[in-house]
Amino acid sequence: MKDQLKNHILQFANPTEKELQSFLDLFDLKSIENKEYLIQEGQYCRHQYFILKGCFRSFFVNRKGIEKVINFGIENWWLTDFDGFINQTPSEINIQAAENSQVLKISKTQLDIILTNSLELNRYFRIILEKVRIADQRRIQFMYSLSGEELYQVFCDHNPKFVQRIPQYMLASYLGFTPEFLSKIRARKKL
Amino acid sequence: MKDQLKNHILQFANPTEKELQSFLDLFDLKSIENKEYLIQEGQYCRHQYFILKGCFRSFFVNRKGIEKVINFGIENWWLTDFDGFINQTPSEINIQAAENSQVLKISKTQLDIILTNSLELNRYFRIILEKVRIADQRRIQFMYSLSGEELYQVFCDHNPKFVQRIPQYMLASYLGFTPEFLSKIRARKKL
């Protein structure tokens, strides 16, 4: 099952077979049940995860005690609390499985070692981060220019299959509004 | 003046002196007057810029014809339309000087060549992107959990000097609301 990660890497970089293999050897497989946590608020996050199968949401709890979904992660995405992972500070967010899932995990210590030695793996992660940056930027742009109804429409258009996989209240939270309002939108659409 | 970029790189990576020098040689100095454009919507963006001095805003024009500020850039930040630059598609945004400014510019072609050869420069850009990612993530988190008034307060607390440098209507736009509403907030604060 490490082939899935291998293929992902080879899409963006060209490590030698040996380099790649010793990288893959650093990963452990981990299975996570729906609703289990990969990372919890307050903990130190010492690993980065590559999703093989399943779906996750990252969220924080605001002052009113309401869970706000920051992001979703699905197959072939990297997952971690970046802030906590990079700066080794206690996590401010939670990452929870939204389905029964499987991930490959690597420790920060091991990743750091590999990244001092491998050009191609630095390239790989640089390119991944460029893509993440573009996605974040687009999202901010959407948030600032579309109404709730339009955000929902655009999300459904771009992720038709994914919409089926998650409960609506999570999607509402991710889009920045309440589940009640999402219901209202959907009721409007039906007419 | 390339020392400023050199020092920035050395904060995060350890290229050899020779490697670093040949990288720095690829940059041209460019001076930009307040209100001039570095990148305009519809153009192809073939360069990445490092800000030596000054201040920029990136923005797009929404359907109602209103300019929405996506980001600011100041000294020691990298600037480009990432989406257009990476994917070589026409830019959807504008980047405009908000002060008389100076940047170092490098072409995508040259940057790509260097990045196929240098481990340490891949590391440098990877680390920069990690920081950008953390900042974007925090921003999304703030946008979803704070009121307009709180967003303004937090921004002023974290960037007291910068607030002085830009017109209020740009800050209002960046924070996601109208200049009229920012005035209202400021009036409230005074009491």
Place this chain on the structure above:
DNA sequence: TATATTTCTTAATCTAGATTAATTTTTTAA
């Protein structure tokens, strides 16, 4: 120094989406 342009403020009115609360539907688990 005067004039034009850009930026900021104030105030009245309006609306997208929040809040509250009750009800229904779906899913889970015993």
Place this chain on the structure above:
DNA sequence: TTAAAAAATTAATCTAGATTAAGAAATATA
């Protein structure tokens, strides 16, 4: 197969912030 828990809906009411429209300050330019 049924009770309990979780998720979704509906509807009434409320509010943060938008919109519109003037006017006042500040800045730039002649």
